Amino acid sequence: MDILKTYKIYIGGSFPRTESGRYYPIADATGKTLANVCLSSRKDVRNAVVAARKAFGGWSEKTAFNRGQILYRIAEMLDGRKGQFIDELMDQGISKSKAEKEVEQSVDRVVYYAGWADKYQQVASSVNPVSSSHFNFSALEPMGIIGIIAPQENSLLGLIELAIPAICGGNTAVVVASESYPLCSITFAEVLHSSDVPGGVVNILTGKVAELAPALAGHMDINALVSCPLGELQTSLALSCVENLKRNFIYTDPNRQGLNFITDLQEVKTTWHPIESIGGATSSY
Amino acid sequence: MRKSFDPTTMLSHITVDKVGVEERVARFQTRSIKSESKLQGLKMVLNMIDLTTLEGKDTPGKVQQMCYKAQHLHDVHPGLPCVAAVCVYPSMVGTAKKALSNSSVKIASVSTAFPSGQSTREIKISDTKFAADEGADEIDMVISRGKFLAGEHSFVFDEIAAIKEACGKARLKVILETGELSTLDNVRLASDIAIHAGADFIKTSTGKIQPAATMQVTYTMLMAIKDYFDKTGIMVGMKPAGGISTSKLALHNLVMVKEVLGNAWLSNDWFRFGASSLANDVLMQIIKTETGLYQSTDYFSID
Numbered sequence: 001m002d003i004l005k006t007y008k009i010y011i012g013g014s015f016p017r018t019e020s021g022r023y024y025p026i027a028d029a030t031g032k033t034l035a036n037v038c039l040s041s042r043k044d045v046r047n048a049v050v051a052a053r054k055a056f057g058g059w060s061e062k063t064a065f066n067r068g069q070i071l072y073r074i075a076e077m078l079d080g081r082k083g084q085f086i087d088e089l090m091d092q093g094i095s096k097s098k099a100e101k102e103v104e105q106s107v108d109r110v111v112y113y114a115g116w117a118d119k120y121q122q123v124a125s126s127v128n129p130v131s132s133s134h135f136n137f138s139a140l141e142p143m144g145i146i147g148i149i150a151p152q153e154n155s156l157l158g159l160i161e162l163a164i165p166a167i168c169g170g171n172t173a174v175v176v177a178s179e180s181y182p183l184c185s186i187t188f189a190e191v192l193h194s195s196d197v198p199g200g201v202v203n204i205l206t207g208k209v210a211e212l213a214p215a216l217a218g219h220m221d222i223n224a225l226v227s228c229p230l231g232e233l234q235t236s237l238a239l240s241c242v243e244n245l246k247r248n249f250i251y252t253d254p255n256r257q258g259l260n261f262i263t264d265l266q267e268v269k270t271t272w273h274p275i276e277s278i279g280g281a282t283s284s285y
Numbered sequence: 286m287r288k289s290f291d292p293t294t295m296l297s298h299i300t301v302d303k304v305g306v307e308e309r310v311a312r313f314q315t316r317s318i319k320s321e322s323k324l325q326g327l328k329m330v331l332n333m334i335d336l337t338t339l340e341g342k343d344t345p346g347k348v349q350q351m352c353y354k355a356q357h358l359h360d361v362h363p364g365l366p367c368v369a370a371v372c373v374y375p376s377m378v379g380t381a382k383k384a385l386s387n388s389s390v391k392i393a394s395v396s397t398a399f400p401s402g403q404s405t406r407e408i409k410i411s412d413t414k415f416a417a418d419e420g421a422d423e424i425d426m427v428i429s430r431g432k433f434l435a436g437e438h439s440f441v442f443d444e445i446a447a448i449k450e451a452c453g454k455a456r457l458k459v460i461l462e463t464g465e466l467s468t469l470d471n472v473r474l475a476s477d478i479a480i481h482a483g484a485d486f487i488k489t490s491t492g493k494i495q496p497a498a499t500m501q502v503t504y505t506m507l508m509a510i511k512d513y514f515d516k517t518g519i520m521v522g523m524k525p526a527g528g529i530s531t532s533k534l535a536l537h538n539l540v541m542v543k544e545v546l547g548n549a550w551l552s553n554d555w556f557r558f559g560a561s562s563l564a565n566d567v568l569m570q571i572i573k574t575e576t577g578l579y580q581s582t583d584y585f586s587i588d
Binding site: 218221243 | 577578579580581582583584
């Protein structure tokens, strides 16, 4: 007997149904219904943000090394369930070769950012020359909660490419999954759930981008909004972001891998520390 | 004249139907509140809050800051009510009195060796007198839970009556510390004792023990108040304290008070919330209701 999987959303480390009780069907290429997926509401966004804020303190204070270990664990778990992800992508009408490539690349990306976790700080921080007797240095700090609108195509890879660098840098995330291909996002939530990622660090909602994205953009407790081009919606989202001076990143280049995906979501803190002289022959350093 | 304890007339000898209480309470939580009434409800909640700081690390500075907040909850948004009272330790009453000199905000002081209540009658009385002399408008006393659980009900009754006397003009709130009373039957019994001994308010908890103000416990106490009112025509106030940190829970409590006791209790003369973090959540909800945007604690005062 086939057991049909119930796809729920992922908030605060548990898998609730949407509070609105609404669903929408996902069909395969032949039009046969594959699954009913939660049509999340503004209130689910609110609950996810509360969970993300609660998780932020603990996650951002973990050591960079530990975050790297946890990210690497995600890659391991993802790799172990490759077959399931490939099947799921193919069910949604993606060709076998494309599906395999997408899952391969997904694992690859997670490993890439796992490696960066305890290195981006050294690379992107700086000691700055100043013309007074101060030791002046700039270091990165996570922004807080990142609202992420995953791209519609490459539903698994795209989600990973936007969400993993955010949490790599100590942020927590509220992700709106691909509207048309949402199945992998919830299976990926199961991967996160079994990878020592604390509940609330990544929260994943399925539903209409046009309904959920404005709720993210207008939310005062979200510190940055990350998306790929969204067409007409883009302008109104940008306007909503103004209310709390939320940063609004739109990644147009389809090649989405690099250090800047981490550092974009970091604030820079510069410290002036009074000291005699730096780097000179008589310096105490 | 001080009253004496008479179990046959004073106690209702009612056993509480726990399953029934849970069902009734669950129904209060399903009431649909439309946004216009919600806004009024939230403002009412603000006006019923006893803004509380009861920590070993309290300083005059902390109390002054809290007193300022009590009068200026969120100045960027005009037209908000202020809270009902501030609630502090007796040693801080003088500071609070000075800070609130020109305001309608009342000063409540805990007393009687709060939070444990483990001290002698003399010390508890002098603790209370000190707070009242310093200018407290309300006294929040704790009952001796050890004695109560040991069955020494007349001891508990006499103690409350003695403290009531020591309060002078100040109104007396009696904290039952329901988290230590184990059963709803005990909560009902303790409520009856406190009410008959002269409590102006009965209050669930100190905030130091979990569970604190669950709706089941509050409902049981509201029923004790209702039965006493039906019998004597005398109103007694209610103050759930501890654990009510969200607007939603506060609104559920208001619904419960309205449906159990009626509109007469929907004022801060007869109903209070003891809370430290509730005020900010209610403020955030009010702003959210008016702007449609979910709010962040970043834009509200910390204490």
